[in-house]
Amino acid sequence: MTAPTPEQLRAVPKVLLHDHLDGGLRPATVLELARETGYEGLPESEVGALAAWFERASTSGSLERYLETFVHTVGVMQTVPAIRRVARECAEDLADDGVVYAEVRFAPELHVERGLALPAVVEAVLEGFAEGSAAAAARGREIRMAALLTAMRHAARSSEIAELAVRYRDAGVVGFDIAGAEAGFPPTRHLDAFEYLRRENAHFTIHAGEAFGLPSIWEALQWCGADRLGHGVRIVDDITVAADGTPRLGRLAAYVRDMRVPLEMCPSSNxxxxAVTSIEEHPLGLLRELGFRVTVNTDNRLMSRTSLSREMGLLVDAFGYGWADLRWLTVNAMKSAFIPFDERLAVIEQRIKPAYAALGA
Structure with missing residues (x-):
């Protein structure tokens, strides 16, 4: 079997469910926006050096240290033109990487330091997504962009952000999320927001099982009712493999697999x-073998200097994946998207399956 090439991986249709808007800026854009908005805190003043700094600062082995890098990206995203530009470039960059459907998340509460109202932040992102999608389509790169509104788990605005997600759900916002440091900030602190979303028949995902273990996953699912798990890598802690290679699933792992809970996995970020010690040892390989609803994602393209095609390439190298495996991951992601069933099915049948069939999958 011939391994997929980087060019083929960029060209094939892909689906992205876990990508942070403030973690995907172009380094040149960070510098330009800093000059335009008067932000003075950047650690480097040249594009290559800044890109290298973000990757280096994010590779600390600590989620908390990793999250500190966002001070700079959020710092230059405090005006409507800046936010709209970042969203527009996000759509264009993902489309150029072959992504046909993307759910990109952002925390409106992080973009109000200069007086913007929360609705203005949301509208700026949605406008940018529309502009970027139109520009990509003009180049023959069709992409559908959707937004997830994130609340910060260490703050107290989750109910307000959840209401905002419902308010804009017919305008391009398809769901809700909570993010930030897991340790000490369990998802149940935001139970009111999740109960409101369930009453409103709204979708939500929860960052869980990334830096913290099984209790975080259990609370996200059984107390909060999450539709998907952001990362979820620590579910592997509930799986034991005997000396003869026979796997045994604990109660929580079995529930996650049986209920087809989607896992938004981000190898480079992890x-x-x-969260993992190498791509080769990433739980994604075992979970795929066991039939969990695994998806592959970028998390933060700037911090990891990555793209979805690159993440797929890492799996090809680590696990020997071919087109059938990559199609499986892509269909999993599209099945798990927060748009209506008929629209998900149309993308699978009209875009994903024909393209992979042409490659022998």
Missing amino acids: LQTG
């Missing part, structure tokens, strides 16, 4: 934050 390596940087210390």
Whole structure:
């Protein structure tokens, strides 16, 4: 079997469910926006050096240290033009990488330091996504962009952000999320927001099982009712493999697999934050073998200097994946998207399956 090439991986249709808007800026854009907005805190003043700094600072083995890098990206995203530009470039960059459907998340509460109202932040992102999608389509790169509104788990605005997600759900916001440091900030602190979303028939995912273990996953699912798990790598702690290679699933792992809970896995990011020690040892390989609803994602393209095609390439190298494996991951992601069933099915049948069939999958 001939391994997929980087060019083929960029060209094939891909689906992205876990990508942070403030973690995907172009380094040149960070510098330009800093000059335009008067932000003076950047650690480097040249594009290559800044890109290298973000990757180096994010590769500490600590989620908390990793999150500190966002001070600079959020710092230059405090005006409507800046936010709209970042969103527009995000759509264009993902489309150029072959992504046909993307759910990109951002925390409106992080972009109000200069007086913007929360709705203005949301509208700026949605406008940018529309502009970027149109520009990509003009180049023959069709992409559908959707937004997830994130609340910070260490703050107290989750109910407000959840209401905002419902308010804009017919305008391009398809769901809700909580993010930030897991340790000490369990998802149940935001139970009111999740109960409101369930009453409103709204979708949500929760960052869980990244830096913290099984209790975080259990709370996200059984107390909060999450539709998907952001990362979820620590579910592997509930799986034991006998000396003869026979796997045994604990109660929580069995529930996650049986209920087809989607896992939004981000290999490079997990390596940087210390959630895994190598791509070859990433739980994604075992979970795929066991039939979990695994998806592959970028998390933060700037911090990891990555793209979805690169993440797929890492799996090809680590696990020997071919087109059938990559199609499986892509269909998993599209099945798990927060748009209506008929729209998900149309992308799978009209875009994903024909393209992979042409490659022998």
